[in-house]
Amino acid sequence: MTTTDTPLYLRGHLAPVPDEIEARDLPVEGSLPPELTGRYLRNGPNPLPGQDPGHWFAGHGMLHGVRLREGRAEWYRNRWVRTEALEGHPFVRPDGTFDRAAVTANTHIVGHAGRLLALVENGFPYEVTPELETVGPRDFGGRLTTAMTAHPKTDPTTGDLHFFGYGALPPLLTYHRLDAAGELVTSAEIAVAGPTMMHDFAVTERHAVFLDLPMAFSLEAAMAGSLPYGWSDTYGARLGVMPLDRPGEVRWFEIDPCYVFHVGNAFEDAAGRIVLDVARYAPEDITAVWDSIGPNEAGHASAAAAAGVATLHRWAVDPAAGTVSQTQLSDQGLEFPTVDDDLAGRSNRYLYAVADSGTRAAVLRHDAETGAVAAHELGADVVAGEAVFVPAADRRHEDEGWLLSITTTRDGRASDLLVLDASDLSRVARVALPRGVPAGFHGSWNADES
Numbered sequence: 001m002t003t004t005d006t007p008l009y010l011r012g013h014l015a016p017v018p019d020e021i022e023a024r025d026l027p028v029e030g031s032l033p034p035e036l037t038g039r040y041l042r043n044g045p046n047p048l049p050g051q052d053p054g055h056w057f058a059g060h061g062m063l064h065g066v067r068l069r070e071g072r073a074e075w076y077r078n079r080w081v082r083t084e085a086l087e088g089h090p091f092v093r094p095d096g097t098f099d100r101a102a103v104t105a106n107t108h109i110v111g112h113a114g115r116l117l118a119l120v121e122n123g124f125p126y127e128v129t130p131e132l133e134t135v136g137p138r139d140f141g142g143r144l145t146t147a148m149t150a151h152p153k154t155d156p157t158t159g160d161l162h163f164f165g166y167g168a169l170p171p172l173l174t175y176h177r178l179d180a181a182g183e184l185v186t187s188a189e190i191a192v193a194g195p196t197m198m199h200d201f202a203v204t205e206r207h208a209v210f211l212d213l214p215m216a217f218s219l220e221a222a223m224a225g226s227l228p229y230g231w232s233d234t235y236g237a238r239l240g241v242m243p244l245d246r247p248g249e250v251r252w253f254e255i256d257p258c259y260v261f262h263v264g265n266a267f268e269d270a271a272g273r274i275v276l277d278v279a280r281y282a283p284e285d286i287t288a289v290w291d292s293i294g295p296n297e298a299g300h301a302s303a304a305a306a307a308g309v310a311t312l313h314r315w316a317v318d319p320a321a322g323t324v325s326q327t328q329l330s331d332q333g334l335e336f337p338t339v340d341d342d343l344a345g346r347s348n349r350y351l352y353a354v355a356d357s358g359t360r361a362a363v364l365r366h367d368a369e370t371g372a373v374a375a376h377e378l379g380a381d382v383v384a385g386e387a388v389f390v391p392a393a394d395r396r397h398e399d400e401g402w403l404l405s406i407t408t409t410r411d412g413r414a415s416d417l418l419v420l421d422a423s424d425l426s427r428v429a430r431v432a433l434p435r436g437v438p439a440g441f442h443g444s445w446n447a448d449e450s
């Protein structure tokens with residue numbers, strides 16, 4: 001039973017499920033495009049029954065998968081990522097070293113070099129099978145000695161996977177690159193001003209951009225058992241631009257303090273500027289959000305109404321002038337920005353996202369050419385998870401394809417896999433899932449090898 005004393009992250013559409021199930025031949029309303037043949041996989045926190053991890057971000061990772069094949073929804077299944085943390089191993093060993101396999105692996109699942117990796121930003125990736133069974137932690141032959149971000153970037157041309165790891169103790173920030181075959185071929189430490197929570201970064205054809213923003217680590221807070229990361233009025237904010245062919249060489253550019261969990265995309269324009277489209281929180285918005293998702297008692301009562309929102313902003317880093325311009329692209333509150341992954345690091349026209357004001361949720365599409373924001377409205381009682389774009393075969397336009405999102409009723413009782421036409425956000429199909437799926441973080445479409 002949940003009450004108003006139950007933290008927000010354990011109730012309603014965030015309430016964890018108690019078990020692992022499987023269901024076959026799911027009911028489909030509408031018509032699933034036959035070429036959507038593969039698996040939609042999504043990760044998110046799901047504490048074990050009876051556990052309160054103290055923060056929305058701290059629950060054990062659970063994967064939810066929906067198998068589509070030639071117009072049918074073959075199965076749904078959910079599985080915890082069986083990490084060492086799930087088995088009860090501590091992250092800090094008795095000798096003070098870290099067990100980077102004792103983490104929750106709750107944030108994302110991506111495919112690279114034929115392997116599926118469940119990711120969380122403070123530890124090693126966990127390989128899982130296409131049926132969502134855990135294989136084990138991966139450190140790429142012992143070469144990975146830092147954490148791995150949950151937001152690596154695949155270069156659509158080279159197939160390389162660029163990522164980074166950050167930590168509260170040195171090395172504070174390290175850039176890494178896996179080649180297309182899955183070998184860890186580059187690691188380079190990057191000097192930063194201090195330890196901060198670095199959730200995402202940006203990669204273009206020739207540069208990586210690191211976001212050194214003022215959600216700073218506090219040893220005092222960590223020792224007191226509070227959230228170790230929190231807003232700092234003094235840390236400042238900067239973007240670090242690193243040429244991909246000179247790993248470790250970073251030039252920093254000051255920006256106005258803010259926080260960004262998610263970068264939608266980044267690219268280099270004809271003038272040589274490095275452009276990033278981000279879901280940006282003003283200082284008062286990130287502090288409201290941070291209060292609402294953690295153990296702060298005051299935050300729980302009013303979180304739905306008080307939580308701040310991010311809006312889409314564009315930063316243009318001009319290396320020649322040494323400046324960064326900032327433009328707000330829309331006043332629509334949004335999160336979980338996504339684009340066509342074939343355009344990762346290249347200029348894109350369309351960016352997809354989701355909105356939730358507490359009383360209205362929607363899947364959104366921003367058009368960078370016109371500035372227009374289109375919405376697929378879900379009403380007051382249903383929220384949408386991240387919308388993942390799947391391109392149509394032989395498409396002629398960027399937005400020919402579909403958006404996949406798991407929706408959940410606000411009472412947490414029911415979920416669908418929603419399939420939208422990305423070109424007009426109309427609903428193509430809805431797969432009824434056999435249970436309410438707690439709203440989570442990120443996922444990916446994993447097409448069958450053809």
Ligand SMILES: [Fe+2]
Binds near residue numbers: 107
């Ligand atoms: Fe994220």
